Amino acid sequence: MANFAKPSAPRFAVEVYQNAYLPEGGREVDAIVTVQSTGGAKLSARPEAGPAAAVVLMVDCSGSMDYPPEKMRNAREATAAALDTLRDGTAFALVAGTHVAKDVYPGGGRLALADERTRAEAKEALRRLSAGGGTAIGTWLRLAERLFAHTPAPLRHGILLTDGRNEHEAPEELAAALRACEGRFTCDARGVGVDWEVAEVTGIATALLGTADIVAEPAGLAADFTGMMEKAMAKEVADVALRLWTPVGAEVVFVKQVAPSVVDLTGRRTAAGPRAGDYPTGSWGDESRDYHVCVRVAAAGLGQEMLAARVSLVRPGPAEGPAGGPPAPLAQGLVRAVWTDDVAASTAISPQVAHYTGQAELAQAIQQGLEARKSGDSDAATAKLGRAVQLASASGNEDTAKLLAKVVDVLDAATGTVRLKAKVTDADEMTLETRSTKTVRVKK
Structure with missing residues (x-):
């Protein structure tokens, strides 16, 4: 039986750390923006709106997964452990990935709702999986995107496992698939063994705002998959963007997530009104992340002060604000610039x-x-x-x-x-x- 509950929204807080003082003629302003999310209730299915979260598990079933045979067995056991971690009412599907992609459960381009019966059926489908064929990861991701299109769940997350190189499609095809999936769902990617390409797996996670890691020994897959699913189930709000507004004459040099890992978001900017742009941050639970923002401002005279940037957390979309209007910020902080002839102040580094x-x-x-x-x-x-x-x-x-x-x-x-x-x-x-x-x- 699904646990129906209306979740409460998490609270966001923004803190800005910087040395605001610039020397005469100085133009570049650096700041670390710490974002903290706390206090939301865990999301579950809501009868009036459908499931709150959806997960697609993509399991490599290429021929190399049979060498050694324990690799495929461990992958099945790990996926079963992840299924046990799904909350009741979560929409989910299993995809077997080779040089083609097949939705092996529930099938028919649909998603199932997690409960005791569907978990048992999905595990039975897992037991029937066998290794054979090539590797074309872009097809797996595109199938996941089509499956997610059939659910109203705001939180959509993929888990992808591969043990080999993406040899059966061109790099351009994988890149195109990632572009098609950006903003549609987040995805954690794992490489098992040592015969896969680090740049491919980390590229998938970076593009889809997830995590990447190696599981060198297949026996470690179950613990890793369980941990990934637990973190996915802890997410409470989706599609949060870091919005930067800058004044006339100022420009954003870069925006990077710097904790818990380094991810350059500079090229991911989308316009959000006059002099403002949104940078995607994905889904949030109870957690904290840090971002490094660098802004180049117009030079000003000694003693002058200006607002170099306004940093906000927003959930884009008309449902977040007045009808037809912009979304209200979840939290915001200010980045300042002050020009001084005090050498000690202007040369200090935050x-x-x-x-x-x-x-x-x-x-x-x-x-x-x-x-x-x-x-x-x-x-x-x-x-x-x-x-x-x-x-x-x-x-x-x-x-x-x-x-x-x-x-x-x-x-x-x-x-x-x-x-x-x-x-x-x-x-x-x-x-x-x-x-x-x-x-x-x-x-x-």
Whole structure:
């Protein structure tokens, strides 16, 4: 029996951290915007509006999933564990992905509502899955988008598992599929084993505002899938956008999510009225995220002050505001600019801005270092990965430091002195690459 309840909306709060002071002629203003969401009731099905959440699970069933055979068995068991985590009343479907996509439950282009009976039926459909065929992930995503089109659920989330490279469609086809799915649903992507392409899996998660990770050992899939589904079920509000308004003469240089991971949102801007633009942030539960905003303003005289940007959280759509009018902001904060001849004031760097600038550099150093290592440029790899070790140590990013230590021998973390390891497992290298964008918060 579905648990019907009308949810209460979560509350959003925005805090802005910055050094507002600029020297004479200064134009660039940096700020870290912390967004906190708290207090919403967990969403469940509502008879008057249909299910509040929908999930499509996309399971790789290509031939490589049979090597070793435990991989397919673990994938079935992991998906079954995820089904057990679905709340009653959630709309869901199972997709078997090969070089084509097939909705194996409930079938017919429909979604089922989670209850004891439909979970048992879905697990029976899972037991019938077998491995065979190629890999064309774009077809899986397009089928998920068509399935989501049949539900009024505001929260729409995909979980995608693959063990291989996307060899049976052109990269342009996957890119086109991602563009078609952007804004339609969010998606977590997982690579199992070590024969998949990190850039493909992380690209899917980035485009669809989800998470990406490696599950090197198939036996770890059940715990990972259960955790993903628990987080999906904890989401309370969908389609939240970060809205930036800037005054005449000002322009946005970039907008990046910097915690819990680095995601560049700059190119995702959509117009939202005069001098305003929306940047998608996806779905929210009880959580906090940080964003780095950089705005270039028109220069002003000493002693002058201006509003460089207004940052708001909004849920776009006429239902959020007066009929036909713009949505009311869920929360907002202000970014200021003040021109001064006080050198100490204008040269001070906000601790939050400095921290996340370092975390973004850390992610870039890891990616560049691993790329240099793959290409055989050991000098560049040593320099970049040494810098990454230095940044991870200075910022207290212990998880990343541990991953780096599996790729390099750390001689002196403080100075970034390292030596490349002669032998590195594919799993260790792929784990470091996949998790390179994960950040730590500023120490209070």
